Amino acid sequence: MVDLMRTVLQKVQVEQTLIDQYAREAAKIVGEDNVSVNRADLLATCRDYWPVNNVWMVEGAVPALPQLVVWPQNTSEVSRLLALANAKKIPVTPFGEGSGALGGVVPLKGGITMDLKRINKIRFIDHENLMVTVDCGMNGALYEEELNRAGYTGGHFPQSLRCSTVGGWLSCRAAGQFSTRYGKIEDMVVSLEAVLPDGTVFSGRSVPRTATGPRVDHLMLGSEGTLGIITSAALRIWPLPGKRHLASYTFERLEDGLEAIRLFMRAGTRPAVVRLYDAQETGNHFPELGDKRCALILIIEGSAKIVDAETSVIEDCVTGQGGLDEGAEHVEHWLEKRFNIGVASMLFQKGAVLDTIEVTTNWHNAHSTYLAMQQALLAVEGTMLASGHYSHVYPEGAALYVTMVGFPGDHKLAYYKNLWQAAMEAAITEGAAISHHHGVGLHRGLWMAEEHGSGMDVLRKIKAAFDPHGIMNPGKLGLEEVQEWQK
Ligand SMILES: Cc1cc2nc3c(=O)[nH]c(=O)nc-3n(C[C@H](O)[C@H](O)[C@H](O)COP(=O)(O)OP(=O)(O)OC[C@H]3O[C@@H](n4cnc5c(N)ncnc54)[C@H](O)[C@@H]3O)c2cc1C
Incomplete structure (x- = not known):
């Protein structure tokens, strides 16, 4: 049998005695059943849908492993667990359903993976003000079904609806298939509740807009677990369409x-x-x-x-x-x-590398970006197909979603790196933004400096203010040195 405990990217781990101490104290907070060092649990939470994971998996390896998994059941438990980790300077990686496409949940430095799926209820539907308050770990399809039973829609239908959580959507700035009318997830947010690494719980006010300085709760949008944990959100809802x-x-x-x-x-x-x-x-x-x-x-x-x-x-x-x-x-x-996602696994089994890249453009470069990315991808040796569609549109432009398939034989990883390099270079040259909704995770970190310019230093300062010990999801969003494997 293949031993899946070999880790490709993990260079460091937390000292075992610290983890043991943490496990004992965490069990007092969440109960013994909600803390695990079981191999199956470590493996289940160590990876997402980043295609590179599949290549390693077939070789009998994983990108990195957590040393402990915890399942808090409410905001107060998240707060106590984070404060404890912060005091011991143990890395924490938040985990929703692991449907991210770029390695965002890979626990690069080991430590704790905090699986949020047991914080999973609709807290309150506000019929008069057309809002719902929902927990971060609620599954997307269950969220929509419960709203439908009450006569509403959440208006958010990512293709991964059935395998993603509300907190994952907010953390990655997700987009659903009905986004042109209902907006991306960030357009639906009225307010957020979140927990900082030191255990501070904070939330915005669920009122329509404010002019009371920057919205600190909205800073958590798109932060991909690097600033703290989003525990719940007040989101807009709509009556079911007539x-x-x-x-x-x-x-x-x-x-x-x-x-x-x-x-x-x-x-x-x-x-x-x-x-x-x-x-x-x-x-x-x-x-x-x-x-x-x-x-x-x-x-x-x-x-x-x-x-x-x-x-x-x-x-x-x-x-x-x-x-x-x-x-x-x-x-x-x-x-x-529209929710059928089987084709990627089927092609992978036949030896293909398949991935998708979404970027966002204005109208003036919407078509030229498509042409440039397609040409760049087809020029990479091994590519069989590079096609595209636009599926989220705005008065100011459109998001372009490119799919590529190649058969690179034994050189899957090198091919994958070349594909991304070619696509990102073409998008940046055309003036597109490098992501519309999949986010950054681990892999897109390589192009974040180019995307943000001096804004990247500002982002690092925000990170240092929110998370001075750097415990939250280290190595993501391009905030730290980019992983060796990408170079
Ligand atoms: C087949 C397929 C189709 C997809 N289709 C779409 C699509 O149509 N639209 C779209 O936008 N995306 C899509 N995605 C990408 C993915 O589903 C989204 O990024 C989704 O939002 C991730 O949710 P999750 O709960 O699985 O998060 P995870 O993958 O578990 O986590 C994603 C990131 O968020 C962090 N995180 C998770 N929960 C929290 C929290 N509560 N607080 C702080 N940080 C947190 C994690 O640490 C990680 O960095 C697709 C993915 C796949 C595999």
Whole structure:
């Protein structure tokens, strides 16, 4: 049997006597059943969906291992556990459901992994003010189902809905498939409750906007576990839509589809779902449409009169750019398949490296970034496919989601590094931002200095103020020296 305890990235660990002491004291806080050094638990929480993990796993290795897993059940326990770790200077890595795509939960320096899944309730639905207060560890699909039973939607549907938590969404600035109407997760936040490494619990006020200085609770958005732990959030909710209109079109050229979207966003419409695929992805996802034209999938929802008015404006913009009406059927097909994530594992078993990279652009560089990234990826030896679609749009631009597949034989890791280097260089040269919603984790840290410029020093100062001992999720967000393997 393969021994999966070999760690590729871990250079240091915490002294065992300190861990033993911590385990005893943690058990007094959360109970013996919520503390574990069991191998199965260490393995279950040491990795996420970063494709590099799979390559190592097949070789019988993991990126790094925690030395202890704890499961707090409320904010007060998180506070006491963090204060204890801080006093002993033991690293803590927060863990939601491990669906991150960039190694964010890899416990590079060992220590404690804090699995937040047992803090998992909707605390309160505020019907009058259209808000919900929800715990960080609640599973995404269960969150949406419970809201639906009360007559609402949370409006947030990442493809990983069934395998991610609310806290993970907030920590990574996630985006759902219906983001054009409901916003990214950060647009839904009214306030957050969080715990700092020294155990301080703080929260923002759940009022519509404030002008009382910077919102300290919002600083936790996108912090990926490096500043503290988000324990709950007050989020916006919406009554279930009265009407839903499904529409699809095809365009001769990708840029015609982009122009149609730019125009209907400029006109003030906000369809929930807007997905524009290049010809290759059109052929893959909707074979009945062929692979010569570019498909646009739209869902417009809300109150019936508003939906009708938006549909009319959108139709004008789309047909004005040469869009051909392809009916509702393709959207129904997409709705059925939208959470299906099996293809990556199937291709991996056949020896492929498959990954996706999402970046965000303005309208002026939306198409050129697509062309530049595709060309750069196809130039990497071993690449079989580099395709793209736009799936989150704004008045000021659109997010581009690129998928690449290659068969590099035995050189999977070298190929993977080359792919990312090529894609990031192309995106940066075109003026795109390097991530729209997957976040940074471990892997994207390499390009953070280029992305932020002098802002990176500001980020490091914030980190030092929140976490002076550097215990929170060390090695992530590009805040520390970048891992050797990436160079
Ligand atoms: C197949 C697939 C599809 C995906 N589709 C989408 C998509 O459509 N949209 C999208 O935005 N993302 C998507 N992702 C990425 C991923 O699902 C998101 O990043 C998600 O938000 C992570 O949630 P999680 O609970 O699994 O977090 P984890 O992976 O467990 O953690 C992610 C990071 O957040 C930190 N963290 C987790 N919880 C907390 C907390 N409460 N407080 C502080 N830090 C915390 C962790 O330390 C880590 O750094 C996809 C991933 C996969 C594998």
